[in-house]
Amino acid sequence: MRFIGVKEIKNIAVGAALLGAGGGGNAYVGTLMAISAVRKHGPIKLLDPDELADDAFCVCSSHIGAPAVSAEKFPNGNELITSFKKMQAVLGKHVDATFPIEIGGMNSMLPMVVAAKANIPLVDVDAMGRxxxxxxxxxxxLAGHPITPIVMADERGNTTLLDTIDAYWAEKLGRAITVKMGASAFMTSTPLTGLDLKRDGVKHSLSFCEQIGDLITNINKFASLAEGLEKLLTLTHGYQLLKAKVVDIQHTTKDGFNYGTVKLNGLDHDSGRVGTIDFQNENIIFKVDDQVRTTAPDLISLVDGDTLVPITNEELSYGKRVYVLGLPCDAKWRTPEGIKLVGPRYFKYNVDYVPLEELISMKGGI
Known part of the structure; x- marks a missing residue:
């Protein structure tokens, strides 16, 4: 157990932007919310999942909707604690701790807001590892736990309670409500015990983000950017897939998601190569010269070509020089059940999932 404050939050935000694989919501907005909450209520207690009692009662706090909308439609600051308190009232239980539903952008920050305001610990675990x-x-x-009941809230003060037959119906109905709330809403969901978190979550993901953020924030301590990039790839077990310039972005918001394609022209040793990334909030598939180089559930992340600062899809602009990185996903996603749930065929791509490392080996390296 340790306490985290403004410095740790900033580092976690940088790391979460990388593991967000282009999505996860606007990290800057979430960071401001978390820092404001900590300055008002004090540092947050961060618990190792193994420190949780097996019978501890935990919920997660998160954003749902199109990331590009969240960058313009700012919350009023009360949505999260409103949905959190209503969840406690619905279940008739005191919540012992909170955790992020995913590691990425805003959704890594929002549980910190609730932890600070409700004076409960934050658990170093999430449900995706990205x-x-x-x-x-x-x-x-994947482990068979329900994610409902869900309490959703918007900036107007509206709240909605969802109790569905399965997680797929929670997504369908929750997404429809989100669209009516302006394509951006906040929610409390996934009631679990401490034992559930320890056994079925992705452990130490917040600490991992903090390590990544600390490295990138202090990139100038390395002799060169190339050395810093090498250290980053070593830390994340990742690969540099392309050095490129953004030459086109097609982007649309539909049904509560951001969809789009990014086109990249290779630079330096990658000159002459053409890369494309398709995304649905997060980056789903990356091709070079029409050859698949990476797909979900492995991570496709972009970092600034001069600073290595991660870039989310809503921050991309024409002419931006970037490195495209491929990072391996958590082992839980490489099971047959995991691939069925988040592999490329789920997203309507007619390709089979092949682990990043095998794709690179098959194509003779980068």
């Missing part, structure tokens, strides 16, 4: 676009894409769903 960010995914749909709420049933959870290691807890």
């Amino acid at each position: 960010a995914f676009p749909e709420i049933q894409m959870s290691t807890f769903v």
Whole structure:
């Protein structure tokens, strides 16, 4: 157990932007909310999942909707604690701790807001080890846990209680409500015990984000950017897939999601290569010269070509120079059940999932 404050929050935000694989919501907005809560209520107690009592009662706090909308439609600051308190009232239980549903952008920050305001611990665990676009894409769903009841809230003060027959219906109905709330809403969901978190979550993901963020924030301590990039890839067990310039972005918001394609022209040793990334909030498939190089559930992340600061899809702009990185997903997603839930065929791509490392080996390295 330790306490985290402003410095740790900033580092976690940077790491979460990388593991968000292009999505996860606007990290900047979430960071401001978390920092404001800590400055008002004091540091947050961060618990190792193994420190939780087996019978501890935990819920997660998160954002649902299109990330690009969340960058413009700012919350009023009360949505999270409103939905949290209503969840306690609905279940008639005191919540002992909270945790992030995913590691990515805003959704890594929002449980910190609730932890500070409700004076409860934050658990160093999440349900994805990255960010995914749909709420049933959870290691807890893989393990058979329900994610309902869900309490949703918007900035106007509206709240909605969802209690569905399964996680897929929670996604369908929750997404429809989100669209009516303006394509951006907040929710409390996934009631679990401490034993559930320890057994079925992705452990130490917040600490991992903090390590990544600390490295990137202090990139100038390395002799060169190339050395810093090498250290980052070593830490994340990742690969540099392309050095490129953004030359086109097609982007639309539909049914509560951001959809789009990013086109990249290779630079330096990658000159002459053409890369494309398709995304649904998060980056789903990456091709170079029409050859698949990475797909979900492995991570496809972009970092600034001069600073290595992660770039989310709503922050991309024409002419931006980037590195495309591929990072391996948590082992839970590489099971047959995990691939069925979040692999490329779920997203309507007619390709089979092949682990990042095998794709690179098959193509003779980068």
